[in-house]
Amino acid sequence: MILARFTLQQSLFIGFCACLLVALKSMLKLKLGISGHSMLLMSFFYLICYGACGRIGSITACGLMAGLLSMLLGVGKGGPLILIKYVMPAMAMDLTLLIFPIALMSRSIFILAVTGALAWGLKDGVFRALAGMALDAAALTVAISTAQGLVFAIGGIALAIPVLKQLKAHDLINDHRV
Amino acid sequence: MRARNPSRPSLPRPSISPSWGVILSLSLSILAFMAPEAGLVPLTIISTGLLWQVRSAGGWRGLVQLFLVQMLLTQALYVLLYGPQLWWQASVIVWRLMLALVPGWWLAHRYAPEQTGAVFAKCLPRQWAFVLSAALSMLPYIACEAKEIWQIQRLRGAKVSLKHLRHPRHWREFFQCVLFPLLIALLKLARESADAAHCRHFHSHHQAKHQYWQQDKTR
Numbered sequence: 309m310i311l312a313r314f315t316l317q318q319s320l321f322i323g324f325c326a327c328l329l330v331a332l333k334s335m336l337k338l339k340l341g342i343s344g345h346s347m348l349l350m351s352f353f354y355l356i357c358y359g360a361c362g363r364i365g366s367i368t369a370c371g372l373m374a375g376l377l378s379m380l381l382g383v384g385k386g387g388p389l390i391l392i393k394y395v396m397p398a399m400a401m402d403l404t405l406l407i408f409p410i411a412l413m414s415r416s417i418f419i420l421a422v423t424g425a426l427a428w429g430l431k432d433g434v435f436r437a438l439a440g441m442a443l444d445a446a447a448l449t450v451a452i453s454t455a456q457g458l459v460f461a462i463g464g465i466a467l468a469i470p471v472l473k474q475l476k477a478h479d480l481i482n483d484h485r486v
Numbered sequence: 487m488r489a490r491n492p493s494r495p496s497l498p499r500p501s502i503s504p505s506w507g508v509i510l511s512l513s514l515s516i517l518a519f520m521a522p523e524a525g526l527v528p529l530t531i532i533s534t535g536l537l538w539q540v541r542s543a544g545g546w547r548g549l550v551q552l553f554l555v556q557m558l559l560t561q562a563l564y565v566l567l568y569g570p571q572l573w574w575q576a577s578v579i580v581w582r583l584m585l586a587l588v589p590g591w592w593l594a595h596r597y598a599p600e601q602t603g604a605v606f607a608k609c610l611p612r613q614w615a616f617v618l619s620a621a622l623s624m625l626p627y628i629a630c631e632a633k634e635i636w637q638i639q640r641l642r643g644a645k646v647s648l649k650h651l652r653h654p655r656h657w658r659e660f661f662q663c664v665l666f667p668l669l670i671a672l673l674k675l676a677r678e679s680a681d682a683a684h685c686r687h688f689h690s691h692h693q694a695k696h697q698y699w700q701q702d703k704t705r
Contacts, residue, residue: 316613316688317680323617324628324672331629336651352661356669369614376618377625380602382594388515389586438519439582440575441560445567463654467661474666480673 318361319369325360326373329353334383344428344456350374350394351424351464352471354401359412359472360481364405371398392431397457400427413469421461428461429454504601511589518585523578529585536592543595549587556580616688620679631671632664639663 314322329349336349350371357370375394377383383390400423410416433450437443475481502510514536518529557580564576593602603622607615639646644663650656 314613315680316616316683317676319613319617320620320679321673321676323621324624324676325669327621327625327628328632328668328672331625331632335629335632336648348657352665360673373614373618373621376603376606377621379590380594380599380606380622381625382591388512388590390590435519435583435586436560436579439579439586441579442568445563448563448567463657467658470658471661471666471669474662475669478670480670 313363313365314361314369318363318366321360322357322366322370323373325353325357326370326377329370329374330377330381330383333378334381344425344453344460346393347397347425347428347457347460348464348467350397351401351421351461352468354398354424355412355417355420355465355468356472358401358405359468360475362481364402367398367402367405368395371395389435393428396427396431397424397461400424412472417469418462418465421458421465425454425457425461428457504597505605507593507597508602508605511593514589515586518582518589526578526581526585530581533585533588536588540592540595549584549591552587553580553584556583616683624675624679628672628675632668635667635671636664 332349333346353374354367354370357366358364360366371394372391375391378390378394379388401420404410404420404423408416408419410419429450429452432453433446436449437446441449472481514529514532517525521529557577560576560580561573564570564572599622600619603618607618610618636646642663644659645656646660646664651660
């Protein structure tokens, strides 16, 4: 199992990152009136987890922990739905990394933003289609949420890279990929 | 954190155990999507009952706000695509989405996070059950640390107040001078906790998973 390969320190760091993600999300509440702004903090922390652990699977682990924590604490509104909201983009990002081996500091890392946002948008559309929305209307919501999520995901990744560089410069993470 | 508000202890003891609560909320959420239209009436009655149980929890405004926003967006989409005659179908969709949300909201407000966490820990590998319980118990500390660093950076003159953060121009500063030190603190915390756990024979000892959660209850 993917989750079993982490050392205790790595998994604790992932857990604490998820914790900080949930705490910040409830503290900040960027009231921009646009859905998709959670992709900013999400993609930032996902990339930090990947950078710090250097292993595929760390993003899914972080997403799972963040989803479980916000489900337990009632941050946001939806029980099982919120778990999917965190886990879907995380799994998409991990899957991308599994298929294309991407160097963390290269420009192609932004492909993670695309796949993450796509998963984010798909989740919205799938729920609406399940609730009985006509498929073309659901496809339109997918397009809208993907576009919104994409803007924030690109922002999150762009903000994570300098922070990762700084962490590396201070020798706080030692991974050959960074 | 809203979930740790002082109104929780005043709730009566839960009549169903947390495991059944999780199963109930999961199945109600699934039913909200799958049930035929006529089945939505009993589901609405059950959901109202659940909401009534946690009426003292607060946070109603968010739920109502979400409902109104979703309703407005969906209706607008349907009017744009199909004209106004399908308003009923659009309302049913929004209603289903809301019915799917309510059980999760109830679960989070009805049971203490540690209680529900113990249920999820049963499905996780041992190490991750420990991580979940550690993250949950460290949450107040991490939130406190975040607030402290945030305040200190504001005193230093960094433009990271909530008002500044409305503008994306200041986000970079927020990530550089609030999140970067916070991440260092987390790396340190993770190393210390891992060392502490190893010193207590975390890996060699056959400790049952639920023990981490029992310790939480004594607090």
